[in-house]
Amino acid sequence: MGKLEDCIQWAVKNGSIVDERIHFKQSSISGISAVVEGILATEEPLIQIPSKLLITNEKAQESFQVDSDVIDKNAPNALVQLYVAKLKFAKGMPSIYQPYIDLLPLKLEQPYFWDWKELQVIKGTDLYLVMKQRLPKLLEEWTTLLKKLSLEPSDDLGQLETPGLDLVDYVARYRETNEQLPWNSFAAYVWSAGIFASRAFPKIALNDQCLSINEAFLYPIVDFLNHKNDTKVKWCFQDGKMCFVSKESLKSGEELFNNYGDKSNEELLLNYGFVQDNNQYDDARLTLRLDSQLLDGAEQLGIPLSQERVTDNSVQFKLNKKELLPHNLVKLFALVHKLKSEDGINLRNSLEGIDSLQSILMQKVEFFRQKTRIDASASRKLQILRKYFDQQRRLFQLSIENGQKLQKELIKSNSEFLISFKTIFKNDKQFANSLLLTFGVAKFEDLITKDCMNQILLLWIVRVANKNEYAKKLPFEIPQFIYDTFQEVSSTIVIEKEDVLQMMGFYQAMFPAMSEKIPEIYGQGNWRIRQFIVADTVMDRLVWTRKLTQEPFFVKKQRIAF
Ligand SMILES: C[S@@+](CC[C@H](N)C(=O)[O-])C[C@H]1O[C@@H](n2cnc3c(N)ncnc32)[C@H](O)[C@@H]1O
Numbered sequence: 001m002g003k004l005e006d007c008i009q010w011a012v013k014n015g016s017i018v019d020e021r022i023h024f025k026q027s028s029i030s031g032i033s034a035v036v037e038g039i040l041a042t043e044e045p046l047i048q049i050p051s052k053l054l055i056t057n058e059k060a061q062e063s064f065q066v067d068s069d070v071i072d073k074n075a076p077n078a079l080v081q082l083y084v085a086k087l088k089f090a091k092g093m094p095s096i097y098q099p100y101i102d103l104l105p106l107k108l109e110q111p112y113f114w115d116w117k118e119l120q121v122i123k124g125t126d127l128y129l130v131m132k133q134r135l136p137k138l139l140e141e142w143t144t145l146l147k148k149l150s151l152e153p154s155d156d157l158g159q160l161e162t163p164g165l166d167l168v169d170y171v172a173r174y175r176e177t178n179e180q181l182p183w184n185s186f187a188a189y190v191w192s193a194g195i196f197a198s199r200a201f202p203k204i205a206l207n208d209q210c211l212s213i214n215e216a217f218l219y220p221i222v223d224f225l226n227h228k229n230d231t232k233v234k235w236c237f238q239d240g241k242m243c244f245v246s247k248e249s250l251k252s253g254e255e256l257f258n259n260y261g262d263k264s265n266e267e268l269l270l271n272y273g274f275v276q277d278n279n280q281y282d283d284a285r286l287t288l289r290l291d292s293q294l295l296d297g298a299e300q301l302g303i304p305l306s307q308e309r310v311t312d313n314s315v316q317f318k319l320n321k322k323e324l325l326p327h328n329l330v331k332l333f334a335l336v337h338k339l340k341s342e343d344g345i346n347l348r349n350s351l352e353g354i355d356s357l358q359s360i361l362m363q364k365v366e367f368f369r370q371k372t373r374i375d376a377s378a379s380r381k382l383q384i385l386r387k388y389f390d391q392q393r394r395l396f397q398l399s400i401e402n403g404q405k406l407q408k409e410l411i412k413s414n415s416e417f418l419i420s421f422k423t424i425f426k427n428d429k430q431f432a433n434s435l436l437l438t439f440g441v442a443k444f445e446d447l448i449t450k451d452c453m454n455q456i457l458l459l460w461i462v463r464v465a466n467k468n469e470y471a472k473k474l475p476f477e478i479p480q481f482i483y484d485t486f487q488e489v490s491s492t493i494v495i496e497k498e499d500v501l502q503m504m505g506f507y508q509a510m511f512p513a514m515s516e517k518i519p520e521i522y523g524q525g526n527w528r529i530r531q532f533i534v535a536d537t538v539m540d541r542l543v544w545t546r547k548l549t550q551e552p553f554f555v556k557k558q559r560i561a562f
Helices: 003-013 057-064 078-089 098-103 116-122 126-148 167-177 186-199 265-272 292-301 327-336 347-371 380-413 421-427 429-439 444-449 453-465 480-492 497-510 513-517 529-542
Strands: 022-027 031-036 047-050 200-202 216-218 233-238 241-246 283-289 309-311 314-320 418-420 543-546 551-555
Touching: 003 022, 003 098, 057 078, 078 098, 078 126, 078 186, 078 216, 116 126, 116 167, 116 380, 126 167, 126 186, 126 265, 167 186, 186 200, 186 216, 186 265, 265 380, 283 347, 283 380, 292 327, 314 327, 314 380, 327 347, 347 380, 347 543, 347 551, 418 421, 421 429, 421 444, 421 453, 421 551, 429 453, 429 513, 444 453, 453 480, 453 497, 453 529, 480 529, 497 529, 529 543
Parallel strands: none
Antiparallel strands: 022 031, 047 241, 200 216, 233 241, 283 314, 309 314, 418 551, 543 551
16 A cells, blocks of 8 residues: 555544545646545535644644743744644654655755756746745744753754855755755755645634634645645634635536635745646746835835835835836836926826836846747746746736826827827928928938937927927918926026037037028027027926837926826
8 A cells, every 4th residue: 555545544543533535646747636526516525634634833832841931932843843744753753644745745846846956947037036035934943942951953053053154055955965854954844834835724724722823733635735826714623623615616527626815926936836826826026126215205206115125225126917016116117207307296207217127127028038038948946047047027917007008098098198299290390391401300200210309309499499480381280388388497597618518419410400401480589509509308207208109299387197
């Protein structure tokens, strides 16, 4: 008889009830799973396990002969994890749980248990960073607990606590060099923590006298069930037994699943070592390092960041299918692009912010695209990892598409506050024709390909400033805000020598030649260099160039609400 059958028999002999229609099987590739003979959705428990077979803190306390004071509320599973490490690795430690403990896999699927070589693939990713951040916490809770229990670790603590030591590497190498892990080694504790991460149940399902919401226990047999998103299940304690109820209707031969919760692929990968295709609970993290003063000031401008702030100068946003582009993220990017002359988040800086956010998201897409190019043919773990990277790429791609949609909507719903230079170019035929001679520009697209957009915008802004000077009224409506902004800048600007020097090259290339060649435009009104320096500032304040099309828009200073 195999170990799996042994274990089921052990459970039944000890008072468990396992519905006869459930069959457990084991394969070397996918581990243990359960299939059914056909079950209709029911409130009747399919599996019932008596208290005595559950591995809890109380059992650990009994074994170590300590009371609950030894358990730190911030590490509520440390004692029971140490106990499970002892059950698995200590020599001569037979226990009632033996058939179950024997079945707990030594080699877990989570990246913490990958070979040192496999780990190299995730170095440099957020995933590795999270792993690296978690291990010191495990080390701390383990060493504290050993001290409280007056137990000696088998590791050299001096080495383990070396500042800067990469604990992920340390544990991987320790496992590779010690075939039999001592139960009091850090690697054994990390294994046990991995067991808890991938198969423990919340203690609150058993009783409400929990030390913390995170306290957990091992629930033999039910923990042989794999996970599927949205499976309807119930865990409850009745008549001295922990009961598993599935509310799914299953056909013969179908797998009986449990539900580990609505988890992102990163959580699934780090805690369980697999990912779900098209996981609707997936998310992607975007960590941004920004000026701390800007972050401090964000709140006053209606961007509360208490959830997202991770350090003084960095924030972290989660993008998921429900919220592909959090409003606060969009607003924060608007703030990054707010000019001194602007007093808050408005249409222009929002549009520009979305553009720069898109650039960052595109880098993310490219990063994950590169990552999916790993050769995963030889390794199941790498295939899972590639799937994870691909789903990350997709989420960022969806975010980009969402940003484009948002930008389009903003342009459409605020059409009265902005005007595209393409429209201006079409309307102001006299001006457009004048460019042929000097710039060789015949159509709007040439402005982009010939890289002369800025110079032409400057000319047009000065034309607007001169609109009342032309003998003939211009035959199209010029948005008043462009003219008004010019007047405002002109009356307040302080012109430095550098500004003149900077503008000189362009100005001398154009004037006085243009005034002579095309006097009907450039020979009326004021075309002196000062006008162009003012126009340059007007351009900074009003013009937003849409990244996707390189098309400039004049945007009125307009507050917007998302
Ligand atoms: C609670 S155990 C389930 C029983 C497990 N198959 C075993 O062999 O013991 C959790 C582990 O099962 C595997 N698992 C669970 N659900 C899975 C799924 N949907 N796809 C792939 N692996 C899964 C993962 O290795 C995970 O760490």
